[in-house]
Amino acid sequence: MSSFTYPDLPLDGLLRTAAVRDPDGTAVRRADASVGFAELDDLADRVAAYLERETGRCGARIGVANVLDPVFAATYYGAGRSGNTAVLINPLIKEDGLRHVLATADVEVAFVPTPTAELLVKLKGALPRLRTVVVTDALDGVVPADALALHSVLDPVATPRGGRTDPDSVACIQFTTGSTGRPRGVLLTHRNLVANARQTALAHRLSAESVTLNHLPLYHLMHLNSAVYAGACQVLCQDADPIASLALAAEVGATHYYGLPARLHRLAADERLGTALPGGSRLTAVLSGGSALRADAARTLRERLGAPVIQGYGMAECSPLTHCQQPESYRPGAVGTTVPGTECRLVEPRTREQVDVWSTGEVQVRGPQVMAGYLGEDRPARLDADGWFSTGDIGYLDEQGELHLTDRLVDVFKYDNEIVSPSRVERVIIDDPRVADCIVVDWPDPEHGALVWAGVVLRDPQPCGPYAPGAPAAPGAPGGLDVLDSITALANERLAHFERIRLVEALDEIPRTPTGKQERRGLRRQLKERAAERTGV
Template structure:
């Protein structure tokens, strides 16, 4: 294991250390609201005192905390673990059945959630017998659904400070559910050590320090960004405006050094015609990097943004089971299309998808990693089935390493399929299709075939009015004014010229929208089920 050390204290020690080091430094800012590290630490103390009283001080009691993009999340997140409980992260964007699954599977007893989620929990009260207290985090007027309690009321009744407790850094600090793109969402058990180690790993990989200002243009508050910034003593600016140009203006106004965005939003930003007229350094003169993760960032979008913003647009890689970061491009070793080298203290290898033997550099295989950020296991599982006896975790992703140890991902193991025993990667074909200006979005999957195994099927969202380029008659209005089948044939033919024989698109259909998860990943599992049903019929 690489030589890598990190603080051996509980997760909330990140905040306590930052508050002692710089109590007056701004920790997090959202709109007109700003909290210093000292104020955030004090607020976490109040949450901890309430949690300890509400749960009876029982170690590991499960407390749901919605990761809304608001300073209140940071206080309830650190306060919950300081109170001796385990945080169960709740995505407030998921629907009723998803919320029911998370609360029931994790046996959540207490929850800090926004009003919309509290309303869902009120409807689900009969199905969640373990849930006894719901605290609403966004009800300043005190109006809350059902028997819920406003946050300010709960904290007003709490003791002045939490009773001191001793938390084992090896204990479970957090339960984070997977996105469920390849099956039912599973609860990932992360220890205090996992999260503290990854906070330092991320801060080092992203080059964060106490002078850094991060702009989070994200739909949710991600613990990676929170923990790494608090570890470094950096200021976090939360941008809730979905408009991409507004986020750049916010970054410039805040003096941001780091801009965090999801690939789906960065793709929209790269395609936004207003960016060309946004003036010099639209993200601000202090911006050093745009960082992305969660799903694939198209290389052409990264290059366009780099050229316009004048800074590297880099991608990282990881997953919930890894706290989450394992790889990240370095600003001085920026190569679009790759996710970079491992973060400090992490090892990576690739194994053949069939033999499971390690493969050489440049050879395609399943990505395996190990390091201090690797989860303790899954909720309800006796032994982590994806971790072998030597500590290697099988990620389910397929890729290859170059001579410098940089990783390029090809696809999910669950998404690839075979045509005449050749591996076909849907995402690779999507990248080729996406370079056609007539394609606004696309998704690729396999159509079952008894002879070849799987035929490439492509669902294509046609652009309304792209630059016609070399396509006469196109770009003169909307797609209703053209022969859609002719356009699909032309798009397919152009893509097939750039694809290997086994990758060629055999079937193409116009679709209204690509099905995606809340994090922007293509939702291929449900699509495949529909294609199989159609093929069987």
């Protein structure tokens, strides 16, 4: 671990270095425009100069919406260059979530697209620290009332005063998804982000010759920082159609294709996939992260695209990457070995004793990318004095050091004191070709503690409601009940008695966060309310 090194730079120094090294090289490209490294660096300078004037000090909190657009890169690096802290704003979140992020972080200036600006103008009474809303996509200067267009606040010739930035100061606050609780602000330092930029570039084998295609709903820090560190060209695909993204990958000569599992699952199931990518493709890797990619989808994409499909693992608290598969040692179901400079161990959740290879435990990681802490909290319990961060994920290590994840610690539950792994049950259900997607959570039960409840998305949807497997269907009942009963019966044959599905329901879709993760928390709350109604408790 001691041999790993990374640049002694502030975060925005990654962009400055790339601009000096290759000023005319394309940094970011989208359908209608491209931005070179020097041009992007100049725009970050102008943003920084504006923020110095607007805030009049260092350490202010600057909201930056991570839209899939070059403007995000300029405002994100510009916030740090001005001596202030960037607070990531997800433009897809709703009003309540938006209020929570800006109020908790005390955001003073926000760079956001028009729909988010309209919400913020409405929320200004509840956000007394927010004094300026800057619209990043204003067309012809038209902006909501009490907001400003980006081009109107940037001086075309201004340069920031700058100064030496402490690498251990907070560069960015990124809020967790809130899938297991109220979103928390993660404090990421310049050192965290610069280290992870190099770690990711090494793990993904990025270079100045690389062309990365981001088929994502939002810009992600990992993709931006690692590509800028390597001097790679980033191509932003804003078309949600997965086949259109492959056509763009072929057009630009993409070497790396980044996608979320939900989109990659759709791509793997698309009948047009076989002819979507020409034989002369430069694609060297399809990279997935954020949640688990099904093995069958990974296999299909690998066979059809002629490139390895690589799974990674990380979280906001780790800037985010900690593990990544390598093409030459691909193991289905694993998320890879640690990225350079990172350690990983597994501990028994109750005793906190380290467990052996192949033994299940909670994943802990340590490295220069691990956060400084949470906003507004003292040293978090999940980060110990030795720097080990407890991820809350359950898994095991194999003899090659590959990490295999099974569940979130908060998602496992007990039936008659036996631990049920929702992911294990889901893997069995999804093996049925009639199932397009599924989710498993606990249904409260006074006798057993909890029952296994499964929500199933059928490939051939048939309307039906919740019911207990094996219950006789009423006359004229929808045919979907028979399908669910059959799916459940086959799954239960492969499951231990405590894992067996006791309640099942057909769903139109699985509730997911904007990044594609299953949203169990809200679903669990709904089921708890329904269970209480049934029992009268």
